[in-house]
Amino acid sequence: MKLAAALALSISLAASAAGAVPFGKWSEQKFPRLPGNQWSQSPQGVEVRSNGSVSLIWTRLPASDGAATRATWDWSVSESVPGTQLTRKGGDDRNLALYFVFLPQDRAEASRNTSIRKLLRDRDARVLMYVWGGTHARGEVLPTPYLGTRGKTLIRRPAGTGSYQESVDLNADFQRAFGEPKTVLVGLAVSSDSDDTGTSVQARLGGLRLE
Template sequence: VVSDGTVSLLWRPLDRSQRSAQAASWAWSVQEGVTPTDLTVKGGDDRNLAVYFVFVDPDRAEALAGGSARRILRERSARALIYVWGGQHNRGAILPSPYASQLRTKVLRGSRAGTHQETVDLVADYRAAFGSSPGTLVGLAISADSDDTKGKIVASISNLSLRN
């Protein structure tokens, strides 16, 4: 991923066989990143990388299957759990999004460069973020965001896997 004063999102709907995932893991690396920002402030919330896991009520999963991120996130039952590398917050902090009440951010890494392997418990983190059990996992996204700081990000994510 290279982000030079921009924000971008790569979205992938999930196959039916992946919708019951309860955990995920991936490797990520940041060679160059943005300065620490307050992830709760709209227009000041740059981050090096973010991995979005998007859930909806089980009875809405089929109707929304294959839809765009924008369409799904407009759904009333949609919730996104966002794992972030960046920001000025403590590791493990769960933050409200300044953009929508159905989005929550969990900080996994600060803004420093480096390489790390992550393993997350989607069910436990969802409960901590939203106070309930997750619905059906319908999609995931990868994002880099450097538009507010006008910074540059050079980073990568690999070996993303979902597990029941």
């Protein structure tokens, strides 16, 4: 009985871990002439302190995650930037943004060693940015002031504090944002941005899973 129970627990733990995206080794990308955020990573999640600053952390995904169609995560904000207009360049602070970066099948593996800056500039890349911030309503899909036709902002929460769980349909959101079928998921990034308003963010994101 003890062996059977241990085996059942092992299977349960393996199942619960399937699809989990670990933090801990994501790389930080700063921006020229702007101070970076303070990031603290563990395998389960990341905490960020943004104080009149901006930067992101990112990771490439294994090929086995490329066909993911859903994502879930939890996030919390204890200190928030004010609501901003997220379509305005130079005035678009937000508490958190979770980026999903996609490339066509024939480009996905060839870009394996490409940096996040080059990925975001790639004309074939498509980026879904799920955002907590701004003055916009939940569910709105907005153009980004930086990525042009390559990216869309999807509002999950307006600026403010709290703690929430999220679940998104990547297939449906990609189709809605770009009017075409989803391509291959190649990378993820998390950003926080408070440099335009000179305010502060204290936030956490964790429990990230792909299915």
